Amino acid sequence: MDAHPVQLVVEDDLARSRLTVFLRLLLAIPHLIWLFLWTLLTILLAVVTWAATLVRGRPPAGLHRFMCSYVRYQVHLSSYLALAANPYPPFNGEEGTYTIDVRLPEPAAQARWKTLVRIFLALPALLLSSAFGGSGGVRFLYGSHRSSSLGGGGALVGACAILGWFASLVRGRMPKGLRDAGAYGIGYSAQVAAYLLFVTDRYPNADPTAMLAGVERPPEHVVRLVGDAHDLHRSRVTVFFRILLALPHIIWLTLWGVAAVFAAIANWFVTLVRGTPAASLHRFLSGFVRYRLHVYAFASLAANPFPAFGGRAGTYPLDLELPAPARQNRWKTGFRIVLVLPAAIVNGALGWGLVVAGFLTWFAALARGSAPWGLRNLMAYALRYDAQVNAYGLLLTDVYPHASPLEGAAEQLAAFDEP
Numbered sequence: 001m002d003a004h005p006v007q008l009v010v011e012d013d014l015a016r017s018r019l020t021v022f023l024r025l026l027l028a029i030p031h032l033i034w035l036f037l038w039t040l041l042t043i044l045l046a047v048v049t050w051a052a053t054l055v056r057g058r059p060p061a062g063l064h065r066f067m068c069s070y071v072r073y074q075v076h077l078s079s080y081l082a083l084a085a086n087p088y089p090p091f092n093g094e095e096g097t098y099t100i101d102v103r104l105p106e107p108a109a110q111a112r113w114k115t116l117v118r119i120f121l122a123l124p125a126l127l128l129s130s131a132f133g134g135s136g137g138v139r140f141l142y143g144s145h146r147s148s149s150l151g152g153g154g155a156l157v158g159a160c161a162i163l164g165w166f167a168s169l170v171r172g173r174m175p176k177g178l179r180d181a182g183a184y185g186i187g188y189s190a191q192v193a194a195y196l197l198f199v200t201d202r203y204p205n206a207d208p209t210a211m212l213a214g215v216e217r218p219p220e221h222v223v224r225l226v227g228d229a230h231d232l233h234r235s236r237v238t239v240f241f242r243i244l245l246a247l248p249h250i251i252w253l254t255l256w257g258v259a260a261v262f263a264a265i266a267n268w269f270v271t272l273v274r275g276t277p278a279a280s281l282h283r284f285l286s287g288f289v290r291y292r293l294h295v296y297a298f299a300s301l302a303a304n305p306f307p308a309f310g311g312r313a314g315t316y317p318l319d320l321e322l323p324a325p326a327r328q329n330r331w332k333t334g335f336r337i338v339l340v341l342p343a344a345i346v347n348g349a350l351g352w353g354l355v356v357a358g359f360l361t362w363f364a365a366l367a368r369g370s371a372p373w374g375l376r377n378l379m380a381y382a383l384r385y386d387a388q389v390n391a392y393g394l395l396l397t398d399v400y401p402h403a404s405p406l407e408g409a410a411e412q413l414a415a416f417d418e419p
Contacts, residue, residue: 003210004191004202004204004205004210005104005105005200005202006071006102006103006104006105006187006190006191006194006199006200006202006204007102007103008075008100008101008102008183008186008187008190008211008212008214009100009101009102009103009214010099010100010183010212010214010215011099011100011101012079012084012085012086012099012100012174012179012183013099014173014174014175014176014179015086015172015173016083016086016168016172016173016174017086017172018168018169018172020086020088021083021165021168021169022169024080024081024083024165025081027088028077028080028081031077031080031089031091032077034091035073035074035077038070038073039070042066042067042070042197045063045066045067046067046196046197046198048063049063049064049067049197049198050115050118050198053110053112053115053198054112054115054116057109057110057112058107058108058109058110059107059110059198059199060107061107064106064107064198064199067194067197067198067199068093068104068194068199069092069093069094070093070193070197071093071102071104071190071193071194071197071199072093072094072095072101072102072104072190073089073091073092073093074093074189074190074193075098075100075101075102075186075187075190076089076090076093076097076098076100076101077089078157078186078189079098079099079100079182079183079186081161082157082158082160082161082164082182082185082186083160083161083164083165083168083174083179083182084100084160084161084164084174084179084182084183084186085098085099085100086099086174087099100183100186102187102190104194104199104200105199105200108200110198110200110201111201114201115198115201118195118196118198118201119196121203122192122195122196124360125191125192125195125203125204126192126196127356127360128188128204128206128353128356128357128360129154129188129189129192129204130154130155130356131154131155131156131349131352131353131355131356131357132154132155132156132157132184132185132188132206132349132353132378154185154189154349155348155349155352155353156181156182156184156185156346156349156350156353157181157182157185157186158349159345159346159348159349160178160179160181160182160185160346160403161182162345163175163178163342163345163346164178164179164182175403176218176404177218177401177402177403177404177407178346178403180212180215180218180403180404180405180406181346181403181404181405183212183215184208184211184212184405187211187212188204188206188211191204191205192204205374206357206372206374206375206377206378207373207374207377207378208377208378208381208405208406209377209405209406210374210377211405212404212405212406215406217404217406217407218402218404218406218407220407221388221399221401221402221407222322222323222397222399223320223321223322223323223384223387223388223391223396223397223399223401224320224321224384224407225318225319225320225321225380225383225384225387226319226320226321227303227316227317227318227319228317228318229318229380231303231304231317232370232371232372232373232376233304233369233370234301234304234365234369234370234371235304235369236365236366236369238304238306239301239362239365239366240366242298242299242301242362243299245298245306246295246298246299249295249298249299249307249309250295250299252309253291253292253295256288256291257288257292259284259288260284260285260288260394263281263284263285263394264285264393264394264395266278266281267281267282267285267394267395268333268336268395271328271330271333271395272330272333272334275327275328275330276325276326276327276328277325277328277395277396278325279325282324282325282396285394285395285396286311286322286391286396287310287311287312288311288390288394289311289320289322289387289390289391289394289396290311290312290313290319290320290322290387291307291309291310291311292311292386292387292390293316293318293319293320293383293386293387294307294308294311294315294316294318294319295307296354296383296386297316297318297379297383299358300354300355300357300358300361300379300383301358301361301362301365301371301379302318302358302361302371302376302379302380302383303316303317303318304317305317318380318383320387322391322396322397323396323397323399326397328395328397328398329398332398333395333398336392336393336395337393339400340389340392340393343388343389343392343400343401343403344389344393346385346401346403347385347386347389347401350381350382350385350386351382351386353378353382354379354382354383354386357375357378357379357382358379360372360375361375361376361379381405381407384407385401385402385403385407388401388402388407389401
């Protein structure tokens with residue numbers, strides 16, 4: 001596939017001013033007022049742009065520039081509010097004036113049929129944006145389900161911003177994983193807004209690796225996905241009955257989960273005393289975490305085959321590599337239940353996004369017999385992070401989960417790059 005015409009540019013250095021972080025909402029008030037006024041005018045001009053594009057087959061140059069500035073301004077302000085960037089943003093939405101920016105295409109011919117039904121075509125992308133994305137209003141900052149911008153707000157961006165606020169106050173730096181996840185949500189919302197406002201008729205691409213292609217990848221985590229990433233074929237019959245087919249696995253996973261809780265408690269005591277998890281408990285809990293990934297991948301349509309019930313390595317196309325028992329820091333072990341809470345918050349946001357992406361993939365797979373590449377990669381990101389959180393919480397490793405969609409070294413991510 002060709003690169004999407006709406007490209008996110010991330011030049012942020014992760015440094016944060018504690019003072020401006022603490023006062024971020026107060027400092028943003030002038031921008032929020034300006035965004036509200038700009039949005040009202042944008043809604044009116046969007047109708048004019050729609051009519052003109054429908055008649056001429058391409059948006060007028062002046063209106064196109066206006067919409068580009070609005071989309072770019074949303075990216076700047078969202079990045080500032082969500083702590084994905086540090087400098088105070090300008091008010092004009094000019095390209096190249098902020099550390100997180102977006103490159104937008106020149107006016108070009110657009111298919112009239114896409115223009116006519118654009119608002120209906122955009123509904124799936126808007127649904128996904130509500131789970132992952134974030135734009136000018138950043139919904140969670142208002143404490144309501146209303147947003148002053150066209151793109152809406154997203155649970156992932158909100159969770160990363162709240163956790164990043166505390167981390168930045170303590171460390172003076174935004175954690176890279178939270179910044180990358182927030183930037184991904186903001187970039188996806190920018191693509192949705194550009195599609196809605198007739199900046200382009202290219203549909204938003206949910207693939208995190210494509211969105212953050214220019215961002216430096218973090219070190220490889222000890223818990224990572226492996227398997228055949230290029231198998232997008234889906235059987236329409238099993239897709240249609242996927243939830244019914246998954247019921248035996250869901251029941252078995254629930255029962256195994258109850259046993260895993262008791263095993264984790266025992267493992268906590270053993271690791272706290274010995275500094276190393278018990279080998280038998282480590283194997284039992286590793287099987288549970290791997291089986292959970294297999295079941296979730298099957299239920300969400302991130303993978304196609306019916307999984308086995310044993311959670312053994314190498315038995316499923318989307319699999320998990322887990323570490324062997326190793327020495328763990330005792331203070332991290334002692335406070336594990338508290339330390340895992342921030343990661344669990346991010347995991348909850350990603351979990352909701354996984355449900356939405358799986359729902360959309362269900363319709364796409366029924367129609368096409370294959371899963372969309374972007375949605376599959378997005379689900380792989382959510383599944384990988386869920387596995388890292390569970391492995392950390394169940395004391396399989398004391399390496400903290402990494403929220404970046406770009407988790408993994410180049411050789412590991414190569415399997416999930418676009419063919």
